[in-house]
Amino acid sequence: MPLFTNTSSYMLPKRLNTAAELVVGGLLLLALGIGLPQLMTTPANGWLALGLYTLISILAMLFWPHGSLGWANRVTLARAVLVALVAGALANNAFVTAIWQWLAIAVIALLLDGVDGWVARRTQSHSQFGARFDMELDALLILLLCAGLLRLESLGLWVLMIGGMRYLFVAASWQFAWLSEPLYESFRRKAVCVWQVVALLLALTPLTSHLAASLLAISALISLMYSFGADVKWLYQQRNYPRG
Template structure:
């Protein structure tokens, strides 16, 4: 969980600087690997949407500045923008594997770092945690698209499952209830990124089997959570007898 600190000073200049860092990274990729128009479009759109959505969320929550852990997450977000541009530009064909894997791997490592920073500073917020989760989810989505070119469209289930769950929660409000903390859930979520990066690297034998096992673990995790939410819904809807009981 990371922190967005309340402050009267606006965070717009800092967020604009991060948006500039995203454009700079795209420029570096353009020089290094010849990033094409589609890559530029995807990377720029990602950076703009991240900036716009985060700014809007901060205004709604009354948070005026970014905390130290948030800056780590923003750095991760810039790397994810680079991965997005590379995947969109090459569409699975002759992608610069070394750069793509390096960006994704560093982003995954920084996911651990921002949590450590938040805990050591003793600050956390629901908005910061949501920002962290959305960056993670989008990285998994982009990696699943890339790996799907090699192993088939079924891999997309890894990247889209969380978003399908969100859509389902719009229809079924009981899916929006808070879940209890779970180390198993966190481990399964972390596993997805690691396995997808390994599969994207092309160096591991039987990578398709590893991806399939990761998907199976993710299905189990989501199934377990949905079952828990359903049972909690049933308990909440159980009528409570009124009046005094007789002895």
């Protein structure tokens, strides 16, 4: 047996398997983009969607070294395709004239959020990567919906705080290490996340008045501030306790 082994020779086939699945996701994105001309009205829409998906794929390649993604992560990858479409339609405000299609794609992406977790439990394929992949897509979808609401209802830049608070929390953890410690499982946190998306989707429908959209967005922001505040308080209280 050789004293040293070339690990790259073992990693390369795994990386190729991952890349192949990501390419399939990219082809799905292109097919959906062609099939939704109302949303992908200009090259800018397509390039934005493809650029975001490419970034997601690069990050997946960097943080998933295990080859095939597995069924749970494949469902999450399908969510990434839909989120990329949601983002692409924001360019040149293409989503405004096809708002119901845009919202339908966002709703499907939201519904798939529960499917990937169910698949992971059924196939016993839980992973830290899968959980993080899912969580970051949730955060990105919420930020994109905020951007759409800002355009449609002109509520003010404060509405971006709903989607940006997660990223501010991550940025703060670079300065305060105790903010990056793992959190306990929380139904409250999950419920607030779901309500954010539901409130934003309702606010974005053409059937919702400007006042109702404002109240829905405010409720999402207040509930989010409460949830983040509870987590920050708990992490601050735990900062001096040794982790077992």
